[in-house]
Amino acid sequence: xxxxxxxxxxxxxSCKLTVWEEGGEIHVDGHGCKRGIDHGKNEYTNPMRMLxxxxxxxxxHHRRLxxxxxxxxxxxxxxxxxxxxxxxxxxxxxxRGDVIAADICGTGVDIVASRTxxxx
Amino acid sequence: xKKMNFDIAVIGxxxxxxxxxxxxxxxxxxxVLVIERDVELGGILQQCIHDGFGLHRFGKRMSxxxxxxxxxxxxxxxxxxxxxxxMVLEVTRDKVIYACNNKDGMMEIACKAVILAMGCRERTASxxxxxxxxxxxxxxxxxxxxxxxxxxxxxxxxxxxxxxGDIGLIMARRMTLEGMEVKGVYEVMPSPGGLTRNIVQCLDxxxxxxxxxxxxxxxxxxxxxxxxxxxxxxxxxxxxxxTEEYIECDLLVLAVGLIPENELxxxxxxxxxxxxxxxxxxxxxxxxxxxxxACGNVxxxxxLVDYVSQSGEIAAKGAVAYMNGxxxxxxxxxxxxxxxxxxxxxxxxxxIVKGEECEVQLYMRVKHPDKKAVLEVSEDGQVTQTGRxxxxxxxxxxxxxxxxxxxxxxIVDMKEGK
Ligand SMILES: Cc1cc2nc3c(=O)[nH]c(=O)nc-3n(C[C@H](O)[C@H](O)[C@H](O)COP(=O)(O)OP(=O)(O)OC[C@H]3O[C@@H](n4cnc5c(N)ncnc54)[C@H](O)[C@@H]3O)c2cc1C
Ligand code: SF4
Numbered sequence: 418x419x420x421x422x423x424x425x426x427x428x429x430x431s432c433k434l435t436v437w438e439e440g441g442e443i444h445v446d447g448h449g450c451k452r453g454i455d456h457g458k459n460e461y462t463n464p465m466r467m468l469x470x471x472x473x474x475x476x477x478h479h480r481r482l483x484x485x486x487x488x489x490x491x492x493x494x495x496x497x498x499x500x501x502x503x504x505x506x507x508x509x510x511x512x513r514g515d516v517i518a519a520d521i522c523g524t525g526v527d528i529v530a531s532r533t534x535x536x537x
Numbered sequence: 538x539k540k541m542n543f544d545i546a547v548i549g550x551x552x553x554x555x556x557x558x559x560x561x562x563x564x565x566x567x568x569v570l571v572i573e574r575d576v577e578l579g580g581i582l583q584q585c586i587h588d589g590f591g592l593h594r595f596g597k598r599m600s601x602x603x604x605x606x607x608x609x610x611x612x613x614x615x616x617x618x619x620x621x622x623x624m625v626l627e628v629t630r631d632k633v634i635y636a637c638n639n640k641d642g643m644m645e646i647a648c649k650a651v652i653l654a655m656g657c658r659e660r661t662a663s664x665x666x667x668x669x670x671x672x673x674x675x676x677x678x679x680x681x682x683x684x685x686x687x688x689x690x691x692x693x694x695x696x697x698x699x700x701x702g703d704i705g706l707i708m709a710r711r712m713t714l715e716g717m718e719v720k721g722v723y724e725v726m727p728s729p730g731g732l733t734r735n736i737v738q739c740l741d742x743x744x745x746x747x748x749x750x751x752x753x754x755x756x757x758x759x760x761x762x763x764x765x766x767x768x769x770x771x772x773x774x775x776x777x778x779x780t781e782e783y784i785e786c787d788l789l790v791l792a793v794g795l796i797p798e799n800e801l802x803x804x805x806x807x808x809x810x811x812x813x814x815x816x817x818x819x820x821x822x823x824x825x826x827x828x829x830x831a832c833g834n835v836x837x838x839x840x841l842v843d844y845v846s847q848s849g850e851i852a853a854k855g856a857v858a859y860m861n862g863x864x865x866x867x868x869x870x871x872x873x874x875x876x877x878x879x880x881x882x883x884x885x886x887x888x889i890v891k892g893e894e895c896e897v898q899l900y901m902r903v904k905h906p907d908k909k910a911v912l913e914v915s916e917d918g919q920v921t922q923t924g925r926x927x928x929x930x931x932x933x934x935x936x937x938x939x940x941x942x943x944x945x946x947x948i949v950d951m952k953e954g955k
Contacts, residue, residue, distance in 0.1 A: 424741070426734040429928040430908075466738070467588050469600050470714060471686055478576055480689040483586035485600050492742070499714060513606050531586065532602040533609075 423460045427452040436461040465489035469531070472502050472517060477509035477534035484517050485531040490524050497522050509536045539644045543618075545856050546570045546634055546648040548625045548801065551580020552842050553833020554654035555608035556849030557856075558617050561652070564857035569617045570646065572636055574624045578612070579605035580656055582842065584683045587707055593843035604842060628653075628805050632828050650828045650856035653802060653816070654849065657795040657834035659704075665793050669756035672763075678704040678792040682711070691715055693788025697765050698722040699753045703731040703840065703932070705792020710739035712790075720784055721746045723753060723767055725774065728906070730792075732932050753789065754781060762789055795838045805829070810887055813837040818886040819872060820897045820941075821855030822848060827867035830856050837885045837900065844900060844936055851898060864890075873943060878950035880904050880929070893943040898936065901949065906930040909954030912937065917945040926951070 420437040425448060432449045434457040445457035459465070468490050471481035490498060498521050505517060511530045518528040544566040547554045550573030558571045577583065582590070585601025592598060595607070612619070623638040634646040659677040667675075676684075676692060682704065684690045696712055698705045701724040709719045722740060727750050729736055740747055748767070754776055755766040769780035797815040799807075808817045808825035815836040816824040823830050832852035833845045858864045871891035875884040880903045889897060903910075910929050914922040922939060929935065929951065941947050 424733060424737050426737050429733065429930065429933060431733040466742070467598065469587050471586060471689070473689065479687045481685075481687055483600060483602050483686065485586075485588060485603065495714075513603065531600040532583070532606050 421461055423457060425449075425453045425456050427456045434460075464492040466492050466495060468495055468498055468528070470499060470502055472505040472507060474507040474509055474511065474534060476536050477511075478537055479534070482507060482511055482517075482534050483531045484528050486521070486526050486528055488526045490521070490526055494522055494524060498524070498528075502528065509534045539641050541570075541644060541646045542568070543570045543646060543648045544568045544860055545650050545652060545853075546572060546646055547652045547654055548572050548628070548634070549580065549654035549656055549833070549835070550575070550578040550619065550621075551654060551656050551833060551845075552582055552605060552608060553656070553835070553845045553849040553852075554580070554652070555605070555612055556846040557652045557654055557830075557832055557853040559608065559612055559615065560850040560853035561857055562615050562617055564854055566857050566860060570648075571612075571617060571619045572623050572625055572634070572646075573619065573621050576622050578609050578619065578621070581679070584679070584686050585707075586686045587711070590842050593841070594846060601842070608846070625801060628801050628829065630805050630826050630829075649860040650830065652849075652852050652856055653824070653829065653831040653835050654833045654852075655798040655801060655835045657797045657838050660791070660794045660796060662791060665699075665791070667756055668754060670759050672756065672758040672761050674758070674762035674787055675756065675789045675791065678702070678708045678790050681708050681788075681790050685711060685715060691717060693717065693786070695720060695786045696788040696790055697753070697767075697784055697786045698790045698792055700724060700792035700794070701726075701729040701731050701736075701747060701749075702792040702794060703735050705790060706731045706735040706739040708790060708792070709745050710743060713743045713745065717788075719743070719745050720786055721748055721767075723748050723751045725752045725770060726750070730794075730932060752776070756789060757783075762787060765789055795834065797835045797838060799835060802831070802835070807831075810883070810885075812883040813885055815885070817888065819866070820886050820889045820893065820895055821858065821864060822852035822886060823855055823859065823864065823866045825867070827865060828856075828859050830859075837883075839900065839934060840932075841934055844934060847898065847936075848900070866890075873941075874946045875899060876946050876948045877901065878948050880907060880910065880951035880953065881949050882931070884949055889941050889943055889947065891943055894941070895943060896938055896940055897947075899939050899949065901935050902931055903929045903935070903951055904931065907951075907954050911952045911954075913950045913952055914939050915948045915950070916942060 582601035582605035
């Protein structure tokens with residue numbers, strides 16, 4: 418039995434969840450409502466996160482362009498995705514929504530520019 | 538000196554200023570100007586690359602600069618004029634703005650109404666008591682954010698964060714993702730300053746420890762910071778002897794709070810509220826000087842950008858009404874007040890024009906966290922409205938629409954949960 422603790426962030430109540438696996442089933446305790454059960458199970462089995470970071474860019478006002486994932490990415494793949502993005506070098510202009518890395522690391526999620534950067 | 542005339546000038550091109558300018562144009566002001574000291578519009582949001590913005594307004598999680606881009610794109614499709622790289626130096630009570638830039642030199646801009654949207658600034662090392670030298674490597678969280686997210690520099694390798702405000706928490710994650718080591722977050726108070734979801738997603742996710750009731754007692758290093766001594770605090774915020782611990786670091790990040798940027802407001806004699814540290818506002822977001830309005834973080838530190846935009850729109854409606862002679866303000870106007878009671882710490886706007894029956898948008902913060910609280914609004918001893926709040930805490934601003942008769946003070950009481 419591998420017990421893990423999480424704070425539920427589905428609402429500001431911040432219930433302290435305890436999650437464990439027993440007899441092939443996942444159990445959640447400490448939740449104040451049903452949403453906490455889902456949250457606890459997801460965090461235990463496959464936590465997902467949005468990824469926002471920057472990539473290098475030349476020819477614009479700034480030397481970094483902010484980018485964002487179009488959906489959530491498995492938490493344990495974040496650092497692999499970052500390695501890919503840190504190798505990217507762009508040249509302005511870039512428009513918001515331009516795809517910077519499609520289907521990053523096979524996650525099915527794109528990384529897109531979250532702002533426009535004009536050429537200066 | 539170059540002279541110009543505008544219906545409405547907005548000072549500051551952050552989300553508050555952008556929303557105000559766009560709304561003022563929609564309300565019928567013909568010549569609208571935005572003055573921004575930075576080289577681009579968007580304000581602080583341009584350095585906020587994390588997501589979580591716009592949930593209220595657009596129903597989706599956007600990054601800060603994506604949210605700003607929505608408004609910038611909208612503004613660029615209008616005939617609103619923008620002066621970038623231009624610093625406003627003075628605003629007079631007659632609504633004349635003095636500004637300067639490299640191209641036009643000094644400018645005198647006369648307006649029918651002015652909207653202040655200068656945002657806020659961070660408290661710095663000199664505003665908190667830090668013992669030791671003043672070496673390089675002590676930066677505010679917002680400066681670190683700008684260095685990393687826009688300019689592409691890492692200002693250190695091993696960081697200690699003092700203060701658990703949201704910006705500090707967000708930067709803890711950001712620095713970690715950029716390969717820096719974050720040794721811990723130290724908070725003077727017994728409870729965190731930031732939102733729980735930021736503690737979970739920015740600290741817990743990366744095993745960054747949060748130490749409550751702990752402070753940085755001393756900064757070590759003469760030219761460049763070499764480390765800090767941290768120490769536990771007792772209930773009276775006094776250092777508990779024997780708890781001191783030395784931590785090696787080359788960066789101390791300060792996330793110790795925001796203060797509205799009101800140099801210009803003070804310069805033209807606008808009355809400020811001690812609690813919000815922004816101007817005292819009426820239900821149109823007009824300041825004590827007739828025709829000068831304020832919105833966004835210059836009015837009160839909002840932190841939720843959706844409310845910032847909303848406040849810009851309220852101020853813009855007020856400014857256009859003033860321009861058209863429908864509002865007067867100032868000495869001759871009588872007001873009733875919004876009065877915080879119970880757990881309510883402050884309310885913006887602070888007053889309502891007497892006799893104006895209206896629906897007013899109130900923004901407030903509570904003094905301490907509570908569950909199952911009940912918000913009770915009353916006038917003249919009569920309860921006019923109640924609302925349940927399953928959870929309230931100081932970092933979460935509360936916004937609600939209240940009907941007011943304009944004939945009596947509006948008492949807003951957050952009653953303790955049972
Ligand atoms: C570091 C940081 C992180 C944040 N993170 C979040 C978050 O995660 N989620 C969220 O919802 N909110 C967040 N916020 C809050 C949100 O970004 C702000 O509430 C919002 O940007 C405030 O908008 P504003 O227009 O009032 O001020 P700002 O965005 O600060 O804009 C003010 C503008 O006025 C200009 N200006 C000031 N003085 C002058 C002058 N004299 N002349 C000309 N121009 C001038 C400035 O250059 C600036 O562009 C964060 C805020 C900060 C500071
Ligand atoms: S378990 Fe339910 S009540 Fe508790 S924090 Fe999560 S969503 Fe809120």
